[in-house]
Amino acid sequence: xGARFEELAWRETPIGAISLRRRxxxxxxxxxxxxxxDDEFLMSSLFPVAEIELARLGLAPLPGGDLGVVVGGLGxxxxxxxxxxxxxxGSLLVVEAIEDVIDWHQRGLLPFxxxxxxxxxxxxxxxxxxAAAAGDGFDPDRxxxxxxxxxxxxxxxxxxxxxxxxAAFYTxxxxxxxxxxxxxxxxxxxxxxxxxxxxxxxxxxxxxATSQAHxxxxxxxxxxxxxxxxxxxxxxxx
Numbered sequence: 390x391g392a393r394f395e396e397l398a399w400r401e402t403p404i405g406a407i408s409l410r411r412r413x414x415x416x417x418x419x420x421x422x423x424x425x426x427d428d429e430f431l432m433s434s435l436f437p438v439a440e441i442e443l444a445r446l447g448l449a450p451l452p453g454g455d456l457g458v459v460v461g462g463l464g465x466x467x468x469x470x471x472x473x474x475x476x477x478x479g480s481l482l483v484v485e486a487i488e489d490v491i492d493w494h495q496r497g498l499l500p501f502x503x504x505x506x507x508x509x510x511x512x513x514x515x516x517x518x519x520a521a522a523a524g525d526g527f528d529p530d531r532x533x534x535x536x537x538x539x540x541x542x543x544x545x546x547x548x549x550x551x552x553x554x555x556a557a558f559y560t561x562x563x564x565x566x567x568x569x570x571x572x573x574x575x576x577x578x579x580x581x582x583x584x585x586x587x588x589x590x591x592x593x594x595x596x597x598a599t600s601q602a603h604x605x606x607x608x609x610x611x612x613x614x615x616x617x618x619x620x621x622x623x624x625x626x627x
Contacts, residue, residue: 390396397498400489404552409493417610422499424490424552434501437467438607439580439618440542444471445470446603446620447540447578448478449585455479457536459527459570461518462543463490468580472540473508481511482536484518484527486543487497491515519558522567524558546583546619561588564596564623574627581619589621597623 393415399408405427408470414435415422432440454477461592463485470476471487472489485491491513493499494506505511512594514529518541526541536545540564544550557563567577586600595599600623609616 398489398493402487402489404487407487407489409498414494420600422501424464432464434465435610436616437465438606439605439620440464440467441471442603442605443540443542443578443580443620444468444475446622447538447576448472448475450478450576450622450624451537451574453477456538457534458482459484459536459539461527461541463494463501463513464542466494466505468540468542469511470502470505473510475506478510482527483511484516484521486515486517488515505549519555522558522570522627524561526570527560535570536575537572539571540578542580546581547579547586547589549583549592559592561592561595564592568596568625571625573625575625577621577623579621581621584617585619585621593621593623598626599624625627 394412397409397411399406408425410423412421424431443445456478457480458478459482460472460483463469463483463553469481469483472481494502497503514527516529521527526534528534544555550556571577585604590600590602600621603620603622604617605620606615606617
């Protein structure tokens with residue numbers, strides 16, 4: 390069973406102290422993995438549904454195979470793992486700003502993400518997703534490379550940001566720069582902890598040919614009720 394609580398990794402970063410913790414929940418009888426930034430919870434293995442749906446919903450509109458996919462924000466790995474489960478995905482570029490998070494996966498600290506780091510299709514890039522989106526793109530070896538899908542899960546929502554410097558990305562101008570890194574017909578999908586945001590939906594509609602906000606409900610074992618996240622899916626014109 391292991392210890393009731395264990396801090397698996399901790400490090401001070403430019404945006405705060407990030408830690409990976411494992412604890413045994415006595416009520417649920419499960420091992421829970423959590424990521425904290427300072428005193429703020431970023432993610433938990435108790436609530437993976439919307440992170441999984443980010444990949445499923447984001448890849449669903451795409452035809453064909455040998456898809457090139459970017460995941461922005463590695464976290465506990467649910468989105469990246471789900472993308473790799475789609476046989477159409479030929480390459481997966483995971484862009485993560487905090488090198489320690491990449492290290493967690495390479496060291497095998499997250500058993501439910503086993504296989505992600507070792508999959509030949511996976512490549513980790515230690516970089517600022519938002520700077521890459523505004524610049525030459527996500528692949529440092531191939532500036533200007535285009536992708537079939539970009540799946541983003543970094544900020545809590547387009548309004549609730551981990552870093553105020555990310556705000557420009559969620560504007561029409563920022564989204565247009567992101568869209569330039571997509572093939573025609575390519576998809577941008579975004580996880581959000583908030584309900585659908587009409588202002589952000591208008592920004593997506595100003596840039597992409599189609600866009601939709603999907604409300605993703607899931608059972609919340611902590612409250613005994615139901616919670617929900619939002620997954621935005623926007624597609625470029627073909």
